[in-house]
Amino acid sequence: MxxxxxxxxxxxxxxxxxxxxxxxxxxxxxxxxxxxxxxxxxxxxxxxxxxxxxxxxxxxxxxxxxxxxxxxxxxxxxxxxxxxxxxxxxxxxxxxxxxxxxxxxxxxxxxxxxxxxxxxxxxxxxxxxxxxxxMMNTHANLNASFSATYPARTGDITFISQSGAMLVAILDWSVLTGLNFSKVVSLGNKAQLNEADFIAAAANDPTTKVILCYIEDVANGDYFLDVAERATRKKPVIILKSGTSQAGAMAASSHTGALAGSDLAYETAFNQCGIIRAHSMPELFDLAVVFAEQPVPPNRNVAVVTNAGGPGIVATDTVETKGLAMARFTKDTIDALRQSLPAESNIYNPVDVLGDAGADRYQTALEKVLADPSVGSAVVLVCPTAVTDPVPTARAIVDLHQKHPDKPVLAAYMGGPMLAPGAKLLSEAGIPCFTFPEPAINAISGMSRYSEMKARPEERRETTINADHETVKNIFEHARQDGRLVLLGSEAYQAATAYGIPAAPVLLAASPDQAVQLAEQIGFPVVLKVASPKIMHKTDVGGVLIGLKSAAEVRRGYIEITENIQRYLPDVIIHGIEIQKMMPKGTELIVGMSRDVQFGPLIAFGLGGIYVNLMKDVSFRLARGLTEKEIQKMLTETKAYTLLKGYRGEQPADISAIVDIIARTARLVTDFSEITELDINPIFAYPEGASALDIKITVS
Amino acid sequence: MxxxxxxxxxxxxxxxxxxxxxxxxxxxxxxxxxxxxxxxxxxxxxxxxxxxxxxxxxxxxxxxxxxxxxxxxxxxxxxxxxxxxxxxxxxxxxxxxxxxxxxxxxxxxxxxxxxxxxxxxxxxxxxxxxxxxxMMNTHANLNASFSATYPARTGDITFISQSGAMLVAILDWSVLTGLNFSKVVSLGNKAQLNEADFIAAAANDPTTKVILCYIEDVANGDYFLDVAERATRKKPVIILKSGTSQAGAMAASSHTGALAGSDLAYETAFNQCGIIRAHSMPELFDLAVVFAEQPVPPNRNVAVVTNAGGPGIVATDTVETKGLAMARFTKDTIDALRQSLPAESNIYNPVDVLGDAGADRYQTALEKVLADPSVGSAVVLVCPTAVTDPVPTARAIVDLHQKHPDKPVLAAYMGGPMLAPGAKLLSEAGIPCFTFPEPAINAISGMSRYSEMKARPEERRETTINADHETVKNIFEHARQDGRLVLLGSEAYQAATAYGIPAAPVLLAASPDQAVQLAEQIGFPVVLKVASPKIMHKTDVGGVLIGLKSAAEVRRGYIEITENIQRYLPDVIIHGIEIQKMMPKGTELIVGMSRDVQFGPLIAFGLGGIYVNLMKDVSFRLARGLTEKEIQKMLTETKAYTLLKGYRGEQPADISAIVDIIARTARLVTDFSEITELDINPIFAYPEGASALDIKITVS
Missing domain, CATH: 3.40.50.720 (NAD(P)-binding Rossmann-like Domain)
Incomplete structure (x- = not known):
């Protein structure tokens, strides 16, 4: 480093x-x-x-x-x-x-x-x-930039920005808000030092608590992932990555000449290495303030204390939308609230201390809910009423947070001049104070996600896989010598088998006699398919026959297919006829790979069959360092998983076999960077085992 | 009214x-x-x-x-x-x-x-x-409320709120922002006058330009829809409806005793009657400001003018995410920009006038893009640099907007003190000015949606449908007399047929002889099913036999099913065996109905078959006033539609037949409010016509 x-x-x-x-x-x-x-x-x-x-x-x-x-x-x-x-x-x-x-x-x-x-x-x-x-380092009193703005207060946010203008804008804006900086870095063209260098430095910097980035691309995918994987275990790394849309990426490349990787790869990479992704500038800075000022919540359960019902409902909606949960108070808490609040109060969550609540009632309610072991964080909502005490209420919030420093406490002071002094007191005392409930709860959601990502298992070693590297190498070389970049079905079958991917045998026959011999070898029934990478839709030209049960049928089939192709596509070269073992029907799945410029092979898993593009039921992971645990998580993100578990009383499929296929596919495409595309569709999953039916491999 | x-x-x-x-x-x-x-x-x-x-x-x-x-x-x-x-x-x-x-x-x-x-x-x-x-009416100098805050400036927003506290909060907050009110109404318990009364009044009020609501429920679904349908043709109606989450709805009902309708019904109702739904409080008020101050854009094409690349990319991303499009300038515009801007500027959209741009360069660029006929709206981004002229730039924006009063112009002044005087000038002159690009673009998106909804066809008359009301009435009465709420398959078939819904005939046989006679009447092959609403999964108990091709098979089948049921479910009463015509396989669809407490029957359409719950490929409409046009739109929202159009070279299905089935189903459930549930799954769609295979009707 x-x-x-x-x-x-x-x-x-x-x-x-x-x-x-x-x-x-x-x-x-x-x-x-x-x-x-x-x-x-x-x-x-x-x-x-x-x-x-x-x-x-x-x-x-x-x-x-x-x-x-x-x-x-x-x-x-x-x-x-x-x-x-x-x-x-x-x-x-x-x-x-x-x-x-x-x-x-x-x-x-x-x-x-x-x-x-x-x-x-x-x-x-x-x-x-x-x-x-x-760049700036407020802790060394160093502003080595031409920005006219300079943060008034030193703090613990390191902000790394690929846009210089945005950096200056935020510095100017920070004067109005609670953003206090440790280091500020304008990346410029990133010719040598890049975002990963500064993320690594900030991760080891004792004066940095939160790492904030605006980037348009990453300079080096592997290095970035290595650095981020380690940094996120120490501190939150929050990134706004722009150029996510097609038009945005075009704007990005005309602007910095940056080669924007596909957004899907970024999304997957960020998730896999524990980065919190902000989806807008307001969200980026809301998260920054909250991470800088507050602890990470011990759990997803949020308590809401409010002096009005409406905002309480809005907060509750947001808790659910953002993947958090409303805390369910213990009986002790409920009893304590019942004893100390007026009878008309709502003592369940959200706690409604009523419109005539002064600071004391907020104090009582917040004290009880923060003491509840099931509560992970608290949001205090204050609406202006005739008796609202914005400043004493703020003081009570600050005091109680000091008593429970392990639970984040945020506020939404919903109003303007009537509440401003209280809101100011809160911000200055390190309680992030918003105008509306939604951004506060969204920020807690970001912290919760980080907390879970931080707890991810350290070990990201790939499973050891026995693979016959040499065989695959030879197959690829042979295809290239033959002037083909798309492998024949029989070659793809051999390559998959060399890496231990279970597949229905595909053998190539050059004559009717050989077809019969091979069919007898693998056993009936069989499927015949014309072997020609040039023919995309083999069925449409009479190039496929299924369910052939005897030597006679295979012989006739061989001739029929050959004739069909001669009739429909007289100019296409065919490499023979493929004989494939006909497998019993299983749950149809797809496993595929596309290669990202920045982050390498991206593995896809989902529902297979002819409706793949329609259903779009696919989850993705980077092949890099993919563990069994991560593959299992990948499966659960799809509808296919519901089928595999046994839908509507059907027998569950052999999930470990699917996990194994994905791990082996990841290994294959990692070992051979010349594989530009790979699709296994369908894979049939069975109660025991699984089998790849159609494997398509393209090499460069 | x-x-x-x-x-x-x-x-x-x-x-x-x-x-x-x-x-x-x-x-x-x-x-x-x-x-x-x-x-x-x-x-x-x-x-x-x-x-x-x-x-x-x-x-x-x-x-x-x-x-x-x-x-x-x-x-x-x-x-x-x-x-x-x-x-x-x-x-x-x-x-x-x-x-x-x-x-x-x-x-x-x-x-x-x-x-x-x-x-x-x-x-x-x-x-x-x-x-x-x-309530308040600023135009009559009347504050008939106990709120300590009162809007300083009269304006043209009517704000109707079911939460009194939120109303006061917003009035206080409005002092800091550009929200100016015409009428303000705190709905309270809505015992008599409700949100719809005030929406109707505001629609006819010449001093109201925008209608803003916070509601937790609607008092009367039909009345609300009638009012909203008319009001939204005159003015934007923007609603934040809370209690959308399960937990939020619980909080809502403990708060006001309001019976919260399901959120899906609200979402559908709002869409169908042209309401703009805000999903958060910040969004509600951003939309209010923009609708109050700016015209509705003539099209979805946004031009962005910026002095920095990064924010331009962020804006471009947001344009795409929010369903807008980056304007493609005409050749004239591009030439004009090329001539008048420095060579390094980006003259395509987003237009980058560069970091050293003063007000003149913004003026030039904005003038050209606003004059472009393809541009529907413009967003001006300003980052602070050494030469930024925030106030003269603001003046230029205001002037140019006056020359193009038909196109909305919004600004994001990205900074704090350095830009504040310019931002203030803009807000006061009616150009909504944000800190970040995203909320500005989101607001334009809301305006675009409104503009499209406003242009929806006036005519919402239902298609005339010939229906045999009497037959259905008799079937329901007979079932009730028989003590059944779930209709037999043969009854459901008759009811559907009475409303012109094409269905595969189902006839009920009480003996093997009758089964044979009925099978011969409808023609082989047939399906036999045990007739018993009590048996949910008929296949599992041997209650279904398919593909019976002769009288002998039907006779044997009748006996076999009867014996199976006696063996597996000896206590269940069976009403006989249903004989159904076996139909050729088509594209499997579902049409269903659930009844909402507030808005009445909600019609669902999507992919059918046994994976309905897994795929969740369903779109919804209220049955109320459902037009053919709306049904057609409903179809296009599903993946099923891609199949119907002819996926991967297959023959397209008869879409008009599906539209007709949906229209007739809507009519049936509207005519008979005692139908509590209805599911037609699957419907087979064919290149010509369609057929309902399994119809389940539950009455109250």
Whole structure:
């Protein structure tokens, strides 16, 4: 892992391209470093000035008496290569390249960017950017960016953004809200350091509690997954990934030249490595505040305390929609609430302390529900009434949360000026306070999801699978020599069998005699299919015959198919006729693979048969590090699973056999990166075992 | 329709239970009426005072020289009946009963409430409440409520709320936001006047542009649908309906005693009558602001103008997720943008005017895209940069919107203090300004949906259906006399046939001889089924035989089934054996009906067969006023429709036959309210015609 301690906590900082002119980026950066209160040495570098902003100015990096630990680069793009070399020679460790005019402007820029990376790598220098806003470390009083905004309060959120403008916008907005930052990083073009480097650094940073990212892509799927898998076990990593829509991805690639992976792969990858995915900017920042200020809830059961029925119902609806549960209080809690609240109060959840409740009644109710062992979190709703005590109520909430620091407490102060002082008190005391109940409950839902993901088993080793690698390699080579990229059915059968995937035998016959011999070998009844990857819908051209029960039928069938093909498709080359053992009907399933540019093979499982595309009953997992446990979870996400368990009194299917097929398929496509597509459809699942009926493999 | 003109614009108002004591509700109401600037006569009524708040006080309603047009009631619950009678005698037209202690406190309260309604009805008085906060009409300077908040600015939103607390909360919150109200109504227990009365009044109110509701249930489904169907053709009606979750509905009923209809019925009803459903409080009020301030977009194509790539991508993603489309500019627009923007700008949608854009560049870009005939709406995103001109940019947006008043223009000023003055200018000038892009685009999506719903065909007449009502009536009576609520297959077949629903004939045989005779009558092959509504899974007990091709097989089958039942279920009464014509296999569909407490019969259509519950491929419509056009739309919402159109080269099914079956089913269940459940599963759809195979009808 890249060590970024010095990057964020440099002893000294030089600003290459520092400028005397207000409004120039090179001036803004220098002013920001000075005004943020940075304690180390600051070296403006500019051959045309002697002094800038009261500091002595150096003509070049070499002229500085020491090697500055960090150099912020704001020179024109054309001069960056020379500057980087000078920094390398001097012994600089870290660069922040603000300068634009690289990958984002086209091919020439991309070439320049590659050269810049080469220079940095040759001197083992870390480089952020180019084309970025810079970075901040509030704990080192360092604002090495040209952003005019700077967080007023230091805090424990690390915010990593692939959009510089969004980063500045959020910094400005944070002044109005409870977002306090530890580190802020503008990724720019991610030519060298990327989001994964900073996630890794933040995971090990004692001043970071929450890692927040806005990204448009990941630079390196494998590295990202490795880092995220470990980071999410330590701290919440919340990501807003844009470019999820087709149009959005187009906008993304015209913007940064980023090659956006398919959203499905991102969704799957994030889920598998424990990342909380935010689906909008408001959600991203709501989650950030709540994760930064509150503990993760011990369970999904939410208690709601309200002074009005309507908002209580709205909150209850949201609890259910967001996959949480309304806490069921213990008898002790209910008794205690009954004794201490007015008779008309609702003492079940949501607890309604009534419109005439002052702070004391909120205090009583919240105290009792937080003490209930079944309650995992609490949301307090306050509507303005003639007797509402927004500030004392806020104080009571803060006190009670201190007594129960292990349970998150959130508030929705539903109103404006009448409640504002109370809302302010809450926010400042670390109780996230919303205007409406829904975002509060949505944030608890995010925390609950994280809590469950954090508890996922450590071990993600793949099951050991005995596989005959050599056989598959030979099959692929043979097909390629033969000029085919789509394997014949008999080849696919052999490849699957080599990896222990149970399949109905498929043998290739080149003559009627051989067909009969092979049919007798595998046993009747059999299916005959024309062997030709070029023919997509074999049935439509009379290329398939099923249920042949004797040597005579097979012989006749061979001739019939051959004639049919000659009649319908006289120009198509056929490789013979495939003889397949006819299997008893089972539950039809599909297992497939598509390969994602970023995250590699993506395994699909679901209902099989001819209606696959209509039903779209499919769940996905990355093949990478796929465990048996994860495959089992994958199955449960489909309707197919309901069938496999035994639907409407039918006998359950052999689920372990299906799990095994998926594990072996994942292994096969991981071992052979030349498999570009793989579909097993249908697989018949039986009460004992399963059998692949039709296997399609395409290689590159 | 109830005329509420005088209710909202009374010449005179009396306050029964007016009080001298500050803090008392009877004092708060009087003060509010006075301080809101009401111009008509104000009569405090209280036997114990001579003067309150500087006005002469009357001992009772009768003592007032004229009949006050509106009386606000704040006397104790026990005195409300006498008071209402006195009002009626005096000739009062409208009551607002603030007093609590009715339905919401239990059975006695409910009795009192019923009596109060009786009194009001007997004098033809309108009554709002009881147990409500009151009402406001800003255009008459009338705040007849005990809410301490009062909207500062009059506007054109009518807000109708079943939660008084939420209403007060929103009034307080509106001070901070752009919500300006025309009428505000707290529904309370809805004992007499209900949400539909006020929606109808608001629809005809020239000072109302948008109708906003928070409800927990509707009082009368039919009346609500009638009113909403008409109101939504005039103005947007936006509703947040709570109690959608199971837990939420429980909270709702413990709160108001409201009988919450199932959410599915609400969802269907809202869709069918053109209501925009908000799914959260933030969404409800975002929609309110946007509908109040902006025109409805002419089409779904959104243009985005931004000074930063990242937010542009986020906006593009949201456009797609929310069912909108990114506008594709005409060549003229693209050329004009190319000529007037810097070379590095993105001139396609989203238009990126770059980080160094001032107001002029925004002006240029927005002017061009608004002039593009393909653009239906525009969203302007502004991130803070060193050169951002938030206020001049805002002015440019306002000016351009005035030039294109037919296209909605929204803004997201992404930041805090740096952008606040610009955001304020926009809000005040009627351009809704958000912090993040997503809520802006979501609001446009709501407007687009409304625009499409508003354009729905006027004619909602049901198709004329010839139906033999008498036959069905007799079948039901016969079954009831026989002590059965579930019809026999042969009865259900007759009932369906009487309504013109094509079905495979089912005849009931009481002996082997009769079975043979009936089988010969309908033609072989036939199916035999034991006729006993008590036996759920007939196949499991050997109660079904299929594909019987001769008289001999039928005779043997009759005996076999009888013996099987005697063996497995010796105590079950069987009504004979049903002979059904065996039909060729078609696409399996289901048509069903469940009856909603509020909205009546709900018709379901989807994929049929034994996997119905697994696939859950079903769309719903209210039977009420169901047109052929609507049924056709209903079909297209399912996967079944893809099959019917001819999936994977199969012959298309006879869709008009399916539409006809649904129309006839809707008519049947509408004509016979005693049908509590109806399931036709499967229906076989053929290239020509369709046939109901299994019809289950339960009557009450």
């Amino acid at each position: 890249t060590d970024l301690t010095g990057f964020f906590n440099p002893r000294s900082v030089a600003i290459a391209g520092a400028s005397q002119k207000p409004g120039k980026i090179g001036n803004a950066i220098l002013k920001n470093i000075i005004s943020s209160g940075f304690k180390g040495a600051i070296y403006p570098v500019n051959p045309k000035a002697d002094e800038i902003e009261g500091l002595p100015c150096y003509p070049d990096i070499g002229a500085i008496q020491e090697a500055p630990e960090l150099v912020v680069v704001a020179v024109p793009a054309a001069r960056t290569l020379d500057l980087a070399k000078a920094c390398g020679e001097k012994g600089v460790k870290h660069l922040v390249v603000i300068t634009a005019g690289f990958k984002e402007v086209g091919r020439e820029g991309l070439e320049l960017e590659k050269k810049l990376v080469e220079v940095c790598s040759s001197y083992q220098m870390n480089m952020l950017g180019p084309n970025c806003v810079g | 109830t005329d509420l003109t005088g209710f909202f614009n009374p010449r005179s108002v009396a306050i029964a239970g007016a009080s001298q004591k500050p803090g008392k509700i009877g004092n708060a109401i009087l003060k509010n009426i006075i301080s809101s600037g009401f111009k008509g006569a104000i009569y405090p009524v209280n036997p114990k005072a001579d003067e309150i708040e500087g006005l002469p006080c009357y001992p009772d309603i009768g003592a007032i020289q004229e009949a006050p047009e509106l009386v606000v009631v704040a006397v104790p619950a026990a005195r409300t009946l006498d008071l209402a009678k006195a009002c009626g005698e005096k000739g009062v037209k409208h009551l607002v009963v603030i007093t609590a202690g009715f339905k919401e406190v239990g059975r006695e309260g409910l009795e009192l409430e019923k009596k109060l309604v009786e009194v009001c009805s007997s004098y033809q008085m309108n009554m709002l409440g009881p147990n409500c906060v009151g």
